[in-house]
């Protein structure tokens with residue numbers, strides 16, 4: 001079997017960058033996916049300088065045409081894809097100037113909901129749809145949907161409706177696709193990385209990127225006995 005590939009979206013910075021480097025260190029060829037060419041190339045150069053095997057794909061996951069074109073190219077270019085980390089995400093409510101968590105529900109526009117779903121939910125959906133047939137052929141695959149405790153219905157309170165509902169919908173896809181791959185050595189899980197110091201998490205977040213990526217790497221490298229169709233933080237099951 002030729003070299004096994006891990007695809008990581010939103011790989012130019014934050015958790016996606018950390019996950020890309022960690023998987024490359026484990027011997028995977030990592031395809032780093034992002035929309036910003038120069039930032040992605042700089043990030044991949046940093047990892048390459050450490051002697052690791054990465055390449056880049058420039059894709060704006062919010063652009064339906066680009067996303068579908070990329071998804072269709074995977075079978076030809078990276079048929080041995082064994083890991084998909086749907087990491088790219090947006091928290092568009094943070095752009096609202098009156099950042100009152102409790103009331104921003106009423107300030108969120110329809111466009112904000114649509115744009116959040118495009119990145120947080122529909123991009124993972126398209127990628128899973130394209131990649132799962134390849135994983136079935138290889139009878140191997142690990143899919144990690146990077147979700148958030150903010151998408152947990154159980155914990156849901158007021159505020160952040162675009163982010164919360166797009167991550168709750170991502171969790172629903174985790175469940176549906178995990179049933180789709182039943183009987184194969186393919187695992188599909190949602191992971192919450194905790195509150196991490198990235199551009200999204202902000203400087204007051206409690207976790208480092210190294211801490212945040214642990215649960216993602218765990219889910220990306222589960223053995224055959226590992227769980228599928230669950231929602232985890234630090235390798236422990238959490239409420240949907």
Ligand SMILES: NC(=O)c1ccc[n+]([C@@H]2O[C@H](COP(=O)([O-])OP(=O)(O)OC[C@H]3O[C@@H](n4cnc5c(N)ncnc54)[C@H](OP(=O)(O)O)[C@@H]3O)[C@@H](O)[C@H]2O)c1
Nearest residue numbers: 010014015035061062087088089148195196198199200201
């Ligand atoms: N940080 C936290 O506390 C926390 C907590 C729970 C869950 N999460 C989740 O963890 C994941 C990673 O977040 P992070 O904290 O690392 O945030 P981040 O540093 O803001 O990174 C987000 C990544 O998503 C990419 N992205 C956004 N829109 C895109 C698009 N249209 N096309 C392609 N890439 C796009 C960004 O690329 P650009 O640089 O081009 O924008 C960036 O690489 C997200 O799914 C987030 O929801 C984070």
